[in-house]
Amino acid sequence: MNKREFLKFTGISLLSLTALTLGCGNDKTAKADAPAPEVKQNTNKGASQNMSTNSKKILVAYFSWSGNTKAVAEEIHKQVGGDIVEIVPATPYSETYSVTVAKAKAEQAANARPAISTKIADFDKYDVIFLGYPNWWGSYPMPVATFVETYKLDGKTVAPFFTHGGGGEQRCLSDLQKLAPNAKFTQDLVLSGSSAKSSQAQIKSWLDSLQL
Numbered sequence: 001m002n003k004r005e006f007l008k009f010t011g012i013s014l015l016s017l018t019a020l021t022l023g024c025g026n027d028k029t030a031k032a033d034a035p036a037p038e039v040k041q042n043t044n045k046g047a048s049q050n051m052s053t054n055s056k057k058i059l060v061a062y063f064s065w066s067g068n069t070k071a072v073a074e075e076i077h078k079q080v081g082g083d084i085v086e087i088v089p090a091t092p093y094s095e096t097y098s099v100t101v102a103k104a105k106a107e108q109a110a111n112a113r114p115a116i117s118t119k120i121a122d123f124d125k126y127d128v129i130f131l132g133y134p135n136w137w138g139s140y141p142m143p144v145a146t147f148v149e150t151y152k153l154d155g156k157t158v159a160p161f162f163t164h165g166g167g168g169e170q171r172c173l174s175d176l177q178k179l180a181p182n183a184k185f186t187q188d189l190v191l192s193g194s195s196a197k198s199s200q201a202q203i204k205s206w207l208d209s210l211q212l
Contacts, residue, residue, distance in 0.1 A: 058082025068196035138170035
């Protein structure tokens, strides 16, 4: 099954296909020799004032294979402002679903740390990190582990958000907390891949509840 065919089955749990949950959508995969992802600054004057009134520096960082987590990240960025950056593996994952499933399983079994091309010049300036990714094999995609260990989250407020294909949260939050034990975690947001692109109200409700 290629990626285009996979997108037709947005409501199907990927746990039924050996427990890997990937969000559905149309994601543009970066090339290995592409320039590092740019940290995009907010230009939306209508963003929520929840955090700007406290003068907190915000970064929305996300990993997305299919496009669902990207859609959620962009909506969060739209509502809260701050900067946004994609976590991009230096070697792109295949657009063929079964190939990516197998690679993700092998990486998790090996506790791998795939190289990423994402570069953030002044990470220390951020107070709040919105960190999002899809549920892969019940946990985080391994490029996320590379990101967390490269850009230390010690002392940061981390607001996690996850997408899934039917498996829910599973260990997405607990494994992240183990990876960054010195960060302060908020309540997480968990969305199904099929609802990711129409979840504006749910995202707003979550953001309001955080009271950051």
